[in-house]
Amino acid sequence: MRSALLCGLLGNAAGFGSYPAPPEDHADHDHDMDLPEETEPGSHTLNWQAGFTDTLAREQTIPAGDSITLMWTNDYGSHNVYMMPDKEAFDACDFSDATMLADSSVTEYTFTVAEEPMYFACEIQGHCFGGQKLAVHPY
Numbered sequence: 154m155r156s157a158l159l160c161g162l163l164g165n166a167a168g169f170g171s172y173p174a175p176p177e178d179h180a181d182h183d184h185d186m187d188l189p190e191e192t193e194p195g196s197h198t199l200n201w202q203a204g205f206t207d208t209l210a211r212e213q214t215i216p217a218g219d220s221i222t223l224m225w226t227n228d229y230g231s232h233n234v235y236m237m238p239d240k241e242a243f244d245a246c247d248f249s250d251a252t253m254l255a256d257s258s259v260t261e262y263t264f265t266v267a268e269e270p271m272y273f274a275c276e277i278q279g280h281c282f283g284g285q286k287l288a289v290h291p292y
């Protein structure tokens with residue numbers, strides 16, 4: 154069975170702070186989002202901003218072949234999604250060989266979980282180091 158924990162939805166409970174917060178101060182504003190209910194098996198919706206305040210949200214173990222939708226807002230400064238080439242680049246927030254998957258003109262990005270680990274990060278200055286990253290471990 155797929156628990157809410159596996160799907161990372163607990164990360165959404167980590168919001169705190171009050172509005173309005175200054176732009177880019179990710180430690181101080183609320184990263185809560187209203188995510189849609191999981192409508193079908195094999196689909197996972199994750200708050201792309203949860204990693205700022207929830208270390209557990211930076212890693213997910215999800216079956217290969219499932220789909221993941223990352224959702225965010227650009228209300229407090231924009232975000233994007235980059236694919237990191239390997240764990241080393243992911244750990245170092247090194248975007249030199251990263252591939253842009255979504256820019257800040259959108260607020261969600263959906264992908265299929267591959268057979269091998271996948272590494273994602275936001276490329277906006279300071280965000281990866283601030284925890285806006287996701288390692289997907291398939292099983």
Ligand SMILES: [Cu+2]
Nearest residue numbers: 232275277280
């Ligand atoms: Cu970001």
